[in-house]
Structures are given as C-alpha cells and as structure tokens.
Amino acid sequence: MGKIGEKLDIDFVVSTGDNFYDNGLRDVNDPSFLESFSNIYTAKSLQKQWYSVLGNHDYRGDVLAQLSPTLRKIDKRWFCQRTFTLSTGIADFFFIDTTPFMDDYYTLSEHTYDWRGVSPRKGYLKYHLKELEEALKKSTARWKIVVGHHAIRSISHHGDSRELVNHLMPILKTNNVDIYLNGHDHCLQHIRSIDSPLLYVTSGAGSKAWRGDIKDSNSDTVKFFHDGQGFMSVEMTELKAKFAFYNVFGEKIHHWKVTKTSLHPST
Template sequence: MMDLQVFTLLALLPGLQCLPTSFQNLQQSGRNQTSIRFLAVGDWGGVPYPPYITPVERATAQEMGKAAEKMGADFVLSLGDNFYYTGVDSVDSPRFQETFEHVYTAESLNIPWYVLAGNHDHAGNVQAQIDYSHKSDRWRFPSFYYELNFRIPNTKRTLTIIMLDTVMMCGNSNDFADEQPRGPLNSMDAEQQFAWLQKRMARSKADFLLVAGHYPVWSVSEHGPTQCLLKRLRPLLVKHKATAYLCGHDHNLQYLHESDVGYVVSGAGNFLDPDTRHWHHVPKNTLKFFTGQASTLGGFVHAEVAKDKMTLTFLQAKGTSLYRTVLPRRDIDDEDGDRDMD
C-alpha cells in the first residue's frame, strides 16, 4: 500500500509565525499509484431545521461516495458554506452530525476533508469548526488559512494547495441584500493574509499550484466576479502561474480559463441555481462550461494530479460526467522537476 506524504504549513492566528507540522502519511489504495486524486465540493451545508439536509446534498453525497470508489479519492476539498444558514455556535453543535457525519457515510469518503470557511460559516463561530478537527478523524481545518503540500507518489512531482479565507480577506456578504463582500471586518487580518499568500506563492516551486477559497474570482452566476479578488488575488494567480483556483459561493458548476489559469466553481453540493446574470461580466470566450439545472440533482468536481497533467472532471449527482478538461504542469524553470518544497 502506497503512502501519500503530505505536510501542512499552518497559518496560525494573526501575529504568530507560520510553523510547519511534521510529515503525515495518507493511506492510498492498494494499487501502484502515480497520481493524487481528490473531490472538490462547496456549499453543501444542509439546512438548520429537520431533516438538516437537502435532497441535493443527499444525492450529491451518494454520488461522491460512488465516484470516490470508482475513480479514487485521497481527500476532499470543502470549499465553504459548510453549515447553512449561520454556521455553528459551538464545537458540540449537533449540526456536525446531522449535516456532515450522518450524510457522507460511504467508506470511500472516510478520508481527510480539508475545510475552509464561507460567508455563512462566518455568520457563526468559525473557531468552533476549526476546533472540531480535534473531535473528528477526517475533518481537517487547522486554521483560517493554511497550506498543504503533497508529493505525487512514484514521481518527483509536487502539489501545493493554498486554502484561503476569502471572507476574512474581502468581508462578509448578505446573500439576501447585496451580492458583493462589504470589506474586511479587520483590515489588519486581511492584509496579513494577503502578505502571507503573496510570500507563499512567490516561494512555491510546486509542479502544480492550486489556490482555494469560497468566493469566486470569475463567475457568470448570481454573485458574479468578486471585485476584491479580481483586484488582489487574480494578479497573484497570473504572476505566479497558478494551475487553478477553486471556489464555491455560486450554487452551480462552472469552468473558466483565463490568462492560463483554470477557474473552478463547485458550489452545487446543497442547492442548485441556473442563474447566469453575469454571463457578460467575464472576459469573452473564457467560460468553457456551466450547469445549474435542477435535473442534475447536484454536483462536484473530481481532480487527478499526475506527473505532467491535472485532469478535472465535473460530475452530476445523477451519476454521469458533464465536462472534462486537462491542465498542464507549471512551466517554471527546472530541468528535472525534483523541486524543493520550501
């Protein structure tokens, strides 16, 4: 059985330095594996009243289990809005059981879930979600923002995933009153996260560099492009040749490709929204795929990162693939690809 080695560089609370943890081993399947596989799903957070889940969440969870079994999955990226509508109030909230543990029950989903917070989570106690990491074997939420580094098995390639708190960066948004974040609650925290992100991206020699957050950079749906991220994050993604940015927030599946960066919206884990009011607010010809139709029953993304390419497959809860695209390894100067993670 091959081990997938991963170490996590945590962004600790404001004012503290980031310290690396020790290497961890994630157990992979019994094959001689040469890739990392994961699922990405956002906005899966049920409802705050019985039965605490939606039909879309249930259907999506069931199909995630099947996809993880058939296509393989080493972990899940949870892209925010983990608990509707106001997050959780404490680490002992029954919502962790009602909307998470009792829903994603497939053995193939008994893998690490790397979590970040969305705007609805920030309406409650995000620290309680972080603390739940100590109570769950699979819930991994070490800090508001953090970095994950992986070695792709049986290759010299590496994968880095930077998990952001875009609500801390840009501010919360009231989905029922206005669509754009209203500015960070604490500008010092926001600037510290941006500075940390800039440093991490500038130093990265990973063969595949992914950034994940809740708010979209580009989106054609209800919330549209996030102006704060267009101004502050997009230039970093382009400058440092990020492979892709993954997010949720809009309740559908989208893929856009702009300035050699892939933009994945995977927010169909609990609700579906076919809204395309911002269709003309993204650069021409950048939108490659969109669906938010109720007939899909929900959806998520499967990613496979191999030696020289990353394959993204958009899946509907009905059980079929809707769209697939391939992204290349980062073109940063290195002859043999045996790169220093630091």
Template sequence: MHVKKLIFYYFFPVLLLISSCNGDDDKSVQQQVSGVCSTKGKDFDANIFLQAGIHLYVIGDTGTGDSNQLTSANILDIYHQQFPLDAIIHTGDIFYPSGLKNSDDIAGMQKFHDIYGPLSLNELPWYIVAGNHDHDGSINALIDFSAQHSNMFYPSPYYAATIADTDSALQVNIIATDTTPMTFGVVQLEQLAWLSSKLNQQSNAINIVFGHHPIFSNGSHGDTDILKGNFLQQLIHYNVPLYLSGHEHNLEYIEQSQLPNMVISGAGGRELREVSCGKNSLYVEKKFGGFALYITQQSIWVIPVSESGVTVMFSL
C-alpha cells in the same frame, strides 16, 4: 502506477457513471453533452487514471442536511467507488444557515457526519475553508470541530497543506484562503503577505489555491470585484493553474487568458441557481455534484461530476 485505481477501473461497471458521447471530434462533445460551452472539452476517458497522479474532488455549499445534500453526497460516493480519490476539497458553506455555535453543535452531526459517515468516504481527508454562512457562526467552533475529527483539516482560517503521490515525485500544495473578510472590506494585508510567501516558496510542487468566493462567475452572484486586485494578481504572478471556489450554487469551469482558470463548485446541497454559458465559459451546469481534478506531472484534468454522469473532461 496506482494499483487501487486499476482495481476499480476494471471491476466497477463504468456505465454507472459514464454516458460517453462517442463523438468523432471535439465538436461532438459540445453538441451532445449537457453543460459544455466549448469545443475544448474531450470525451471522458478513464485511461487517464493509469498514470501516476493525485485525484481530488472539489465540492462546496453542502450544509443543508436535506435530500439535496444527500443527492450530491451520493454522486461523490459513487464516483469515489469507481475512481478512488486521494482527498476532498470543500469550498465553504459547510453549515447552513449560520455556521456552528460551538464545537458540539448538533449541526455538525446532522449536516456532515450523518450525511457522509455512512458512505465510502471515511478514510478520505477533507480540506475545508469557511464560507460566508460559516462566518455567521463561530470560526473558532469550526476549528475546534475539525480538530475533533481526524479526517477534517481546518487548523486556521487560511493554511497550506501538501499532498504527495507515493508512486512518483509529484506534490500538490493546496492553499486555503479566507475570502469572506475581503468581501466585507476587512483589510487582509497579513493574509495576502502569507499567500505571497506560500506561492513564492521554491518547490517543484503544483500550487492549487481555493477559497469560498469566485473571482469570476457567470452565475447569479457574478464576479467578486474585490478579489480582482492584489489577490488575483498574486495568482497570476506565480502562475497558479487553478483557483477553486464555491458560493455560486452551480458548477462552472472558466478559462482565462492568463492562468489561473476558475473552477466553481457550489452544487453540494443548497438550492441550485441559474447559470448559463458566458464569457470564457468552458462548462456550466445547474445540477448537483462537483468537480474531480486528476493531477499528473504532465497535465491537470478537470472533470465535471454531476447528475448527468461523467461525460467530459478538460486538460490544462
């Protein structure tokens, strides 16, 4: 059992974030909670954190350095203070408008450290991927910048890392992919072979894959057709439960007939874009924030966290 999670659960007033619907059934969630497209959502219940598990936060499209990014950062910070996180996954576009020029680029301070440094997030590792705007700068500069900061993990454009829960045998492999070259039509045989080898490793770990571009989306960009081929088929073949992305400046959770389900978290600071419930949508919202994932041996909980508070969760 996670002692630190119990401490925050009992001593922080849950009402700071939770506007519980208190509905009699799942239908009440759809009727009363902003953003919910399906009756599959359940009222948020903090008791899920009483189980041993790994708690992640997914955020993307942050790097503006303006009040919008501060708003999204504060939402993350308040959530972490109530329900402590183990790590943050960043789905790309860390530095607008055109990435970093070099590892000492002032944008690194203005659009990352000056925003997140004063908050309670200093001990958390950030696992990041480059977005299309980061590719407009120097990827080597982003690698060097991350190497200079112990809480940022970006050793190469695609990589894998393992997060383990100290209270159980649970392990989560987070597998970072570089989708921007694919959208440019650059052949990625080496990356796809690497991805297959990582997913094929015999392990009891849960594999979570993330990249910048969504495969399916009901936002303004829509689907990324190039990712529907070999890339998606590998995720399906190896039964990956979730694919995490950004690029769309909103929040979306999409259920597929075959796993993986799609979490799109791109509401970290860039001007928000319209989104509406569409095919297979479970949740959409045009508000700043992100998604929390609570992963246990039995379940994965997908929890939208936004300006609307924490009101609903989905189980996978």
C-alpha cells in the same frame, strides 16, 4: 460522490466553504456537525481527510468552533483553518479566507458575522495577502492550486468578486498559479483566463442549486456552466491534470485536461 470516490480511489476531499447552512455552527457541540457532515458522507471512499475553508454562511455562526480541534476528536476527517497550505508532492494547495475581503458583509448585510480573529480588517487582509504571496513564491510544486470560498470569475448568481479581482487575481497570475478553485455560487463552472494559464473553477453545487440566473460573460472564456447540483474530481500527475464535473447522479457532464508542456487546457 461516494461511488466516484471509490472508482478513483481518492486521496482526500476539498470543501470550498459554507460548510453548515444557514448560519454556521452554534458551538462545538452543535448537532449540525454530525447531521450535515459525519452522518451524510458515510461512504467508505469518503473516509479520507477533508480539507475545508470558511464560507460567508460559516461566518454567521461561531467561526472558532469550526476551527477547533474538538471537532477533529468527534470526526478525525475534519480539518478547517482560515488559511493553510497542503503539500502533496506534485501539487501545493493554498487555502485562503475570502469572506473578510467582501465589502458588502460589513456595510449592507442584515446578518451578524463573527469577525473574531479578523479585526482590524485592513491589517488582517494585508497580512493574509502577504502570507499567500510568500508561500506561492517558496513553492517548488509542479502544480499550484489556490482554494477559496468566493469566486474571482463567475457568470452565476453572485458574479465576479471585484475585491478578489483587484487584490487576489494579480498575485495568482504573477506567481503562475494553475487553478483557482471556489464555491459560493451554487453551480459548476470552468472558466479560462484569456491572458494567462490560470483556470477559474467553481464547485459549489453540493447542496442548494438551480438559481436560474446567468450574468453576462466577463472578458475571460466560459468553457462550461451547469446550474444544477454536482461535484468535481481532479487527478494529477507531474505532467497532466484531469478534471471532471459530475451531476447529482454521478454522471460525468464535463471533463478536460491540462498539460504542463503547453499549460493550456484541452478537451
């Protein structure tokens, strides 16, 4: 990852959640922050700003610790909030908090979750969706990218998230979002919507992978699936976005581009 970062001269890094396994951080002094972040991503090319969302494993620990400015004093690269917008000029990135949408974490899970700042859930989700919709409508960026932890569409272990299909997908399509980027499933996926330009991209293969189970394809088109470890890169201009998936050895295993003239991906 560091070598590819150097080759591309990257501007920043996006992390799709589950930042600290297995149960998030204990507090702001948890050594896991250094052991799983600062002391791992040491390449010179990765000394850029990191923008992170929360995953379900992060909610099993002290969520407020990951959101605390104290961590940014320890490592200035770290930035994690429940929701925020990153404006880069030609692209706006909308980071969202998907874990509170998932019903199973409230009803079926054997784990304890830190819901401080989320309860009451119904009001939190309503406000969250309204805030996202308003931000998307106001955006004048050439590209709109929404980043969350859970997949909307996936053929891997966890499959589609019906809560996001019902509540989030319509907002993304109505507001002409180009890409929904997520983690959660430990794989690399490129899925194209059949009824809109929206792309579903999974990059959750930074650590645990090789789950070995693939679900039946949904109604959208699966362009690529890799069950192993890896990461992705995105290069964007006003008219073109180039995407690439890399395996754990830094070898390019899939790539495609999207142009703003046709709004359809070509390989």
